[in-house]
Amino acid sequence: MAESSETCRELIMLELDIVASVNWNATYGERLREMRGKVPMQRLADEVSEKYGYRVTKQYIQMLERPFGEKASKTVSFILLRYICAVLGNDVQSLFGSPKIIEQNK
Template identity: 40%
Template sequence: MIDLKMVASIYWNKHLGQKLRRLRGQQSVRAVAEKVTELGEKVSFQYIHMLEDPTRYPTAASSVSTEKLKVILEALGSNVESFLTNSAKIFLESIDSLETLD
C-alpha cells in the first residue's frame, strides 16, 4: 500500500475519466463542483468535464493532484484508494484477457 500523502499527482487517462463519469451518475457536473467547493477545494464544472473526457479537450491535464482528486471523490461518496485500486484491478484483468487471445 502506498501512502497517498507521498504522491503529488495521479497520471490521468481516458479510463479513469470514464470511471469518474460513471461514479457521478445522474448528478450534474455543476452540483459536484459545488459540493467540492463546500468541502474546501475550488474546482470548476469545466475541470470535472475535462477529467471525465480528457480526449475531447486538447489542453486537458495529463495528471490530477491527489488532493484535488481526493476531494472530488469525497463529494461523490468515494475515496482515492478504492477508485485507484479498482481501476488497477480492471486494467490488469483486461491485460490478462488480451494475453489469452494470443
C-alpha cells in the same frame, strides 16, 4: 530478461498524503463519470469547493471525464481526486481499482 510494461506491472505502497498528482487517462475519466452518475457536474464542483475549500469548476470536471484533445490535463491533483471521491461517497481507491490497505498507528 526485462519484461515490457505491457506484460508486467510494478506496484508499491505509498501513504496517500505524499502523492501529489497522478497521470490521467480516458479509463480513469470513464470511471469518474460512472462514479458521478446523475450528480450534476456543477453541484459536484460546488460541494468540493464548499466542503474542502478546493476551487474546481464544472469545466475542469468535464475535462477529467473526457480527457481528449490538446488542452486536456495529463496529470491531476491527487488531493482533488480524493475530495471528488469523498463528495461522491467513495474512496479514491475505487477510482483506480486498487485494494485498500489500512495500517493502524501503534
